[in-house]
Amino acid sequence: EVQLVESGGGLVQPGGSLRLSCAASGFTFSSYWMSWVRQAPGKGLEWVANMKQDGSEKYYVDSVKGRFTISRDNAKNSLYLQMNSLRAEDTAVYYCARESDDSSGYNFDYWGQGSLVTVSS
Amino acid sequence: QSALTQPRSVSGSPGQSVTISCTETGSDVGGHNYVSWYQQHPGKAPKLIIYDVSKWPSGVPDRFSGSKSGNTASLTISGLQGEDEADYYCCSYAGIKTFYVFGSGTKVTVL
Numbered sequence: 294e295v296q297l298v299e300s301g302g303g304l305v306q307p308g309g310s311l312r313l314s315c316a317a318s319g320f321t322f323s324s325y326w327m328s329w330v331r332q333a334p335g336k337g338l339e340w341v342a343n344m345k346q347d348g349s350e351k352y353y354v355d356s357v358k359g360r361f362t363i364s365r366d367n368a369k370n371s372l373y374l375q376m377n378s379l380r381a382e383d384t385a386v387y388y389c390a391r392e393s394d395d396s397s398g399y400n401f402d403y404w405g406q407g408s409l410v411t412v413s414s
Numbered sequence: 415q416s417a418l419t420q421p422r423s424v425s426g427s428p429g430q431s432v433t434i435s436c437t438e439t440g441s442d443v444g445g446h447n448y449v450s451w452y453q454q455h456p457g458k459a460p461k462l463i464i465y466d467v468s469k470w471p472s473g474v475p476d477r478f479s480g481s482k483s484g485n486t487a488s489l490t491i492s493g494l495q496g497e498d499e500a501d502y503y504c505c506s507y508a509g510i511k512t513f514y515v516f517g518s519g520t521k522v523t524v525l
Contacts (some may be wrong), residue, residue: 319490328497330516335523337503337516337518337519338454338460338505339516340505340513340514340515340516343513343514352511352512352513354512366497388459388460395467397465397469398447398448398450398451398465398466398507399448399507399513399514400448400450400462400465400466400505401460401462401505402462402471404459404461405459406459407459
């Protein structure tokens with residue numbers, strides 16, 4: 294059974310940092326692109342960042358470029374999101390999501406339960 | 415910059431059909447079939463229900479169907495059931511670097 298479990302969320306002051314983790318199991322983690330998707334309270338979904346299987350490519354939504362860094366450790370079956378210079382507008386539930394394999398196009402076939410990040414003084 | 419517009423809400427009685435539209439504006443819009451749909455119940459993670467415009471992941475009932483015409487993709491829920499009451503999001507591949515754009519979301523209410 295595919296499982297994605299996020300951790301590391303919490304309350305942080307504006308300008309602070311936080312690191313989210315996503316522990317993956319039930320599939321060959323190193324074979325999939327992985328993404329972070331966020332959802333502000335009462336709002337819609339927003340793709341944040343993704344990373345290629347071997348870590349050689351990574352992409353970000355414009356609003357987090359230069360502040361967030363996605364990384365992965367295939368030996369530990371884990372995905373990370375280092376968030377620096379946090380702003381109030383980064384407050385959201387952050388989901389770890391697996392991107393489907395090459396034969397199924399571009400979509401997210403499995404999601405974690407989410408980790409809440411609150412940026413407030 | 416690509417953007418996806420969905421109606422804020424749709425509603426229907428049990429057994430009826432409802433259709434949610436997802437209209438793309440911006441570059442590289444109608445040129446591919448990488449549109450997916452997600453169902454999200456309150457407090458839960460999104461769930462993939464349609465991918466590549468009209469394909470079903472394993473376990474998703476065929477009451478959910480997808481289509482696309484030009485720049486507008488659509489999700490139809492046939493034989494509406496109480497458990498279908500949820501938020502629905504479309505998502506489109508927006509090209510390398512930008513990657514994914516989500517629609518604004520549609521709340522489906524079962525009357």
